[in-house]
Amino acid sequence: MNLIKELNWRGMLQDIMPGTEDQLNKEMTTAYVGFDPTADSLHIGSLVPILLLVHLQKAGHKPIALVGGATGMVGDPSGKSEERNMLSEEELNKNIIGVRSQLEKFLNFDASLPNAAELTNNYDWFKGISFLDFIRDAGKHITVNYMMAKDSVKKRLEGDSGMSFTEFTYQLVQGYDFYWLYKNKNCKLQMGGSDQWGNIVTGTELIRRKTGGEAFAFTCPLIKKADGGKFGKTEKGNIWLDANKTTPYQFYQFWLNASDSDAATWIKIFTFLQETEINSLIANHDANPADRILQKKLAEELTRFVHGDAELEKAKETTEKLFSNAKASVDSLSVEDLESIEGIVKTNYSADKINAGVDILSFLAENSIFESKGAARKMLQNGGVSINREKITDLQMMVEKNNLLHNKFILIQVGKKNNFLITVA
RNA sequence: GGGCAGUUACCAGAGUGGCCAAAUGGGGCGGACUGUAAAUCCGCUGUCUUUCGACUUCGGUGGUUCGAAUCCACCACUGCCCA
The missing domain is CATH 3.40.50.620 (HUPs)
Known part of the structure; x- marks a missing residue:
């Protein structure tokens, strides 16, 4: 051709x-x-x-x-x-x-x-x-x-x-x-x-x-989203090709989050897969859209193209850990699982403060998950924050030792897709 | 150089003396529903704050006033028209 x-x-x-x-x-x-x-x-x-x-x-x-x-x-x-x-x-x-x-x-x-x-x-x-x-x-x-x-x-x-x-x-x-x-x-x-x-x-x-x-x-053609939105922008700004600016995990997630109609268009444009293969992927996807076959393939092909195989594997692993059992309790994550998560925002926090107990607002602000206590409060009131997969609505909550996973981690989610891992030492 | 129009939050755009942290729409974020989708609905969207409240915003500086995004003066910038 x-x-x-x-x-x-x-x-x-x-x-x-x-x-x-x-x-x-x-x-x-x-x-x-x-x-x-x-x-x-x-x-x-x-x-x-x-x-x-x-x-x-x-x-x-x-x-x-x-x-x-x-x-x-x-x-x-x-x-x-x-x-x-x-x-x-x-x-x-x-x-x-x-x-x-x-x-x-x-x-x-x-x-x-x-x-x-x-x-x-x-x-x-x-x-x-x-x-x-x-x-x-x-x-x-x-x-x-x-x-x-x-x-x-x-x-x-x-x-x-x-x-x-x-x-x-x-x-x-x-x-x-x-x-x-x-x-x-x-x-x-x-x-x-x-x-x-x-x-x-x-x-x-x-x-x-x-x-x-x-x-x-x-x-x-210029790439647009089917809903008319700007392509390539998220709340965090551009999706960069530089792994230091957009981690391979975030990059992978961007493509995984494509809508069905976008995925069908994009897989032709952004991958080198052949026409017959793409057509069969689209057919399979239509048969069971919930599996998001197209999105997965798209994300996979592109992350490999831009970041290579090794980074792709890590991105997939992180995705697996954070999303595949999203409704299961956090206990399903082992120490190794948590330690090896890559591509999300990680911070360290002082054990002394945890032992003494910290109020949730200060805790979220001090870990830069929110810019201020006020911002943290608003999000909490909106039901947008989970700690260790449990939605927090109590503004008075204290973060203490018994909130630690495996005695050293705290997993925080803002919205569905923003994960933060805090290591307490 | 002259005349006219304009400058408001992320963007567009109302507001022409107090009820203005400022309508409305878009965008963004969060929630519900879902499939980490789309559509829809709901909430948030100046900053900080133990929801009280405090502080800073309407191009800039000064002024009038008990009180200014709003009135006045000057300046800056932008656009249009004329030279």
């Missing part, structure tokens, strides 16, 4: 420029995706563009991952209703390093391959270009009328927050990237999220006008 057909059945194609498929069938094609260094780690929103590159490489083409050191300084207005904050240079550099190291895990950079992946940073070429050079070499070829017709620009002009010249220029800067890669690396294809379509087309246009050459593009 060729790349385009593959991406198409997976639901990963949104717009495609005519001739792209022919180009890919004709020869090994170099293609790129740009990543914004807005943080020092990528989050799962970047996973789809990464997967585009992986699929591309699997199909025998050459992927380039571009880290936007220069474009990050400008700020992409696409999808933003307001001017973005600018990042300082140190921040940007730190972020670029973080993002690079993550991309390296997903693509094959083995230089002996004809289609070895490459990493570039557009700051490398932009730093040598003066403003005057740029407006003569790039700006001359694109009319303002053309740039204003772009959706990302139009929306901002119609809105009431305006748009700075800097942001307006963004599409031209990104367009120049494509031109530069086309000229210097024979890169003929750009991919990205569908919000990038306008920027990408500016690039192909610039290439056509400056060189007379032809360049191609396609985009993938």
